[in-house]
Amino acid sequence: MKCIINYSTSCDFPIENLPYGVFSTKDETTLNKFMSLQSKAWKEAREKIQELLSVNSAALQDQNIRKRAFTPQSEAIMHLPAAIGDYTDFYSSIHHATNVGIMFRSKENALMPNWYLFNNLQTHRENNYYCRKYLPVGYHGRASSVVVSNTAIKRPYGQTLPVDGAAPVFGPCKLMDFELEMAFFVGGLPTKLGEPVKIDEAQDHIFGFVIMNDWSARDIQKWEYVPLGPFTSKNLGTSISPWVVTTLALDAFKVENFPQNPPPFEYLVHDDKYNFDINLEVNIIPNNSSVSTTICRSNYKYLYWTAKQQLTHHTITGCNLNPGDLMASGTISGETSDSFGSMLELSWKGTKPIKLNDGSDRKFLLDGDTVIMKAYCESDTYRIGFGSCVGKLLPAN
Amino acid sequence: MKCIINYSTSCDFPIENLPYGVFSTKDETTLNKFMSLQSKAWKEAREKIQELLSVNSAALQDQNIRKRAFTPQSEAIMHLPAAIGDYTDFYSSIHHATNVGIMFRSKENALMPNWYLFNNLQTHRENNYYCRKYLPVGYHGRASSVVVSNTAIKRPYGQTLPVDGAAPVFGPCKLMDFELEMAFFVGGLPTKLGEPVKIDEAQDHIFGFVIMNDWSARDIQKWEYVPLGPFTSKNLGTSISPWVVTTLALDAFKVENFPQNPPPFEYLVHDDKYNFDINLEVNIIPNNSSVSTTICRSNYKYLYWTAKQQLTHHTITGCNLNPGDLMASGTISGETSDSFGSMLELSWKGTKPIKLNDGSDRKFLLDGDTVIMKAYCESDTYRIGFGSCVGKLLPAN
Numbered sequence: 054m055k056c057i058i059n060y061s062t063s064c065d066f067p068i069e070n071l072p073y074g075v076f077s078t079k080d081e082t083t084l085n086k087f088m089s090l091q092s093k094a095w096k097e098a099r100e101k102i103q104e105l106l107s108v109n110s111a112a113l114q115d116q117n118i119r120k121r122a123f124t125p126q127s128e129a130i131m132h133l134p135a136a137i138g139d140y141t142d143f144y145s146s147i148h149h150a151t152n153v154g155i156m157f158r159s160k161e162n163a164l165m166p167n168w169y170l171f172n173n174l175q176t177h178r179e180n181n182y183y184c185r186k187y188l189p190v191g192y193h194g195r196a197s198s199v200v201v202s203n204t205a206i207k208r209p210y211g212q213t214l215p216v217d218g219a220a221p222v223f224g225p226c227k228l229m230d231f232e233l234e235m236a237f238f239v240g241g242l243p244t245k246l247g248e249p250v251k252i253d254e255a256q257d258h259i260f261g262f263v264i265m266n267d268w269s270a271r272d273i274q275k276w277e278y279v280p281l282g283p284f285t286s287k288n289l290g291t292s293i294s295p296w297v298v299t300t301l302a303l304d305a306f307k308v309e310n311f312p313q314n315p316p317p318f319e320y321l322v323h324d325d326k327y328n329f330d331i332n333l334e335v336n337i338i339p340n341n342s343s344v345s346t347t348i349c350r351s352n353y354k355y356l357y358w359t360a361k362q363q364l365t366h367h368t369i370t371g372c373n374l375n376p377g378d379l380m381a382s383g384t385i386s387g388e389t390s391d392s393f394g395s396m397l398e399l400s401w402k403g404t405k406p407i408k409l410n411d412g413s414d415r416k417f418l419l420d421g422d423t424v425i426m427k428a429y430c431e432s433d434t435y436r437i438g439f440g441s442c443v444g445k446l447l448p449a450n
Numbered sequence: 451m452k453c454i455i456n457y458s459t460s461c462d463f464p465i466e467n468l469p470y471g472v473f474s475t476k477d478e479t480t481l482n483k484f485m486s487l488q489s490k491a492w493k494e495a496r497e498k499i500q501e502l503l504s505v506n507s508a509a510l511q512d513q514n515i516r517k518r519a520f521t522p523q524s525e526a527i528m529h530l531p532a533a534i535g536d537y538t539d540f541y542s543s544i545h546h547a548t549n550v551g552i553m554f555r556s557k558e559n560a561l562m563p564n565w566y567l568f569n570n571l572q573t574h575r576e577n578n579y580y581c582r583k584y585l586p587v588g589y590h591g592r593a594s595s596v597v598v599s600n601t602a603i604k605r606p607y608g609q610t611l612p613v614d615g616a617a618p619v620f621g622p623c624k625l626m627d628f629e630l631e632m633a634f635f636v637g638g639l640p641t642k643l644g645e646p647v648k649i650d651e652a653q654d655h656i657f658g659f660v661i662m663n664d665w666s667a668r669d670i671q672k673w674e675y676v677p678l679g680p681f682t683s684k685n686l687g688t689s690i691s692p693w694v695v696t697t698l699a700l701d702a703f704k705v706e707n708f709p710q711n712p713p714p715f716e717y718l719v720h721d722d723k724y725n726f727d728i729n730l731e732v733n734i735i736p737n738n739s740s741v742s743t744t745i746c747r748s749n750y751k752y753l754y755w756t757a758k759q760q761l762t763h764h765t766i767t768g769c770n771l772n773p774g775d776l777m778a779s780g781t782i783s784g785e786t787s788d789s790f791g792s793m794l795e796l797s798w799k800g801t802k803p804i805k806l807n808d809g810s811d812r813k814f815l816l817d818g819d820t821v822i823m824k825a826y827c828e829s830d831t832y833r834i835g836f837g838s839c840v841g842k843l844l845p846a847n
Binding site: 138139144154187188190191192193194196197198200204209211212221223246249270276277278279280281282284286289320366367369370372374375378447 | 604606607678682
């Protein structure tokens with residue numbers, strides 16, 4: 054498909070992509086209404102925009118019309134794509150769940166029974182595809198603290214327990230971390246309380262994806278997360294990339310679902326492919342430096358549960374959904390240590406410092422570090438990119 | 451204060467109360483804008499309305515004006531008081547936390563270290579006031595599934611683990627429960643990400659209170675809640691009473707805070723009283739019956755953490771708040787078994803069936819049961835009531 058606009062082959066947003074984002078400065082502008090249209094309207098809009106951008110169409114090749122239709126990037130301030138009614142974070146990478154389990158609990162109790170019924174961590178890696186999985190574990194997050202890329206994040210204060218059995222202390226977080234995630238915006242008509250979304254209708258409620266950095270205060274998290282889950286360790290800020298790449302654009306990059314054996318409960322079974330080959334990377338630029346280091350290369354396809362399964366499970370007891378709701382994948386870690394999606398895993402709880410290209414090393418994030426996450430799909434002919442999700446860590450007050 | 455309207459002494463809403471609620475049928479009507487005003491505006495509005503309703507004021511004693519100013523209750527359909535941006539549930543009753551801990555884990559591990567550092571459950575009840583408490587534990591809930599009183603709730607389907615060590619099963623919830631809670635609406639200007647609310651400013655963000663029934667699917671909860679907290683076991687629906695009773699109206703019913711010894715961290719310390727003597731009760735009416743049974747009498751004042759401490763802790767790592775956010779207390783259980791705020795505790799996990807006045811008994815809720823929660827403060831001269839929070843449990847699909 055040839056576009057009237059020239060762009061390089063490494064451009065994230067070719068005519069095959071057409072992501073949606075919000076860049077006006079008007080506070081009230083959001084994509085919620087567009088997301089609330091049914092999926093056939095998303096397709097219609099995409100086809101119309103592609104047609105208008107195609108060299109075969111004259112309309113936007115008129116310079117006057119073009120001027121009115123486009124806004125220079127330099128004049129655009131990006132905002133959150135939608136008013137996020139509710140935000141949910143899943144925990145769908147078995148590699149991440151295993152790593153964190155080993156570090157926060159023990160090898161023997163790494164995966165809770167709902168993840169993995171017969172604990173056998175020695176052979177866990179080998180048994181990855183055969184062990185029993187049941188629940189797409191998730192938890193409700195804080196919608197108000199989801200911010201758009203380029204919003205600075207402040208190192209928080211909080212309670213931690215530095216010494217087991219001693220009294221907890223209060224002070225600045227000492228173990229600041231990122232989590233490499235992707236998240237999808239819910240679309241379609243609002244669903245009704247008490248009416249679960251069937252797995253075969255789930256895709257009609259998945260509008261498109263963004264990159265997410267689920268900033269995490271690890272020491273605060275470890276102290277607070279039992280028994281009701283992470284709370285203040287997560288609501289200090291969650292960053293997302295500003296452009297929503299539609300599931301329609303991702304269609305060409307579908308790959309086999311992660312093998313699920315034995316199969317999950319019937320309400321979660323779907324035969325169609327709903328996994329995506331999306332390359333992911335995390336880069337760190339230290340304070341006052343221009344030297345970037347790629348510290349993680351992962352891929353969306355490592356997730357055990359599909360987005361359809363996440364969404365359907367979310368509604369199984371009757372939870373209602375609204376367009377603009379955000380559902381995140383959980384940290385996307387691969388099997389190898391260079392694909393781990395958090396500092397916690399990359400530095401193995403601080404025991405294996407990560408070397409940066411400027412000569413410094415990291416166990417966790419330092420004040421002034423900028424974390425840059427990127428995501429893209431690539432074919433022989435074009436690239437569907439997500440832009441980037443950027444955030445700088447400011448020192449505590 | 452003498453009001454121009456006649457009401458009985460058992461009326462929930464005398465001139466000293468003046469709760470806020472939404473009863474228009476217009477979807478867009480909410481109290482968010484009023485809540486976003488600063489606390490002095492809430493006071494001004496209250497004083498003006500009291501003045502207008504007082505027998506000393508002529509304005510509303512004119513029958514024509516009165517007709518235009520009032521709406522007959524029979525014509526009013528109640529709605530949620532506000533668009534709830536984010537909903538949070540705390541876990542602030544030490545009695546409830548202890549009871550659930552014993553049943554879900556064991557006597558030895560009933561309270562996690564963050565609640566109670568040196569576990570000694572044998573002497574726990576005696577040590578109640580002396581044991582160490584640190585964190586106002588809470589978790590993010592699902593805002594979309596908060597519904598107004600009189601919305602029916604459907605028994606959900608979900609995953610459970612009936613036999614430890616065996617495979618989980620999928621089917622209708624068998625252990626449906628209520629949780630007796632109160633919740634407050636956040637008011638005042640939106641706060642900024644990265645800027646915690648100081649404990650001495652917390653009261654300016656507490657607009658008023660409602661009764662809450664945090665419906666809970668216990669068997670689903672038990673299977674899913676580790677390690678990230680309750681998820682689908684809670685987002686099946688959460689009911690609140692429609693009228694927001696302001697903190698100004700509750701001022702006359704302030705009582706001593708629950709003793710906290712040793713004192714909490716400095717950021718949670720406040721010397722002023724911010725606890726309230728609010729009587730609570732839970733009634734059940736079986737299907738096709740008119741016989742109501744009061745199965746629980748509790749009181750808001752049993753909560754260990756104050757609403758100010760909950761709100762401040764919520765923001766300690768930088769979480770931002772918006773007017774219309776809802777923060778719930780967690781189940782309010784007292785020390786004695788008739789004051790436990792859930793079926794789980796009242797029937798002690800089903801081992802002690804509860805006798806109802808119609809002759810039937812209950813371990814957990816049955817289809818068709820209507821749960822009615824009431825709350826009120828009483829002085830010698832007037833009563834500040836909350837109305838009721840009502841919900842009927844419908845059978846699974």
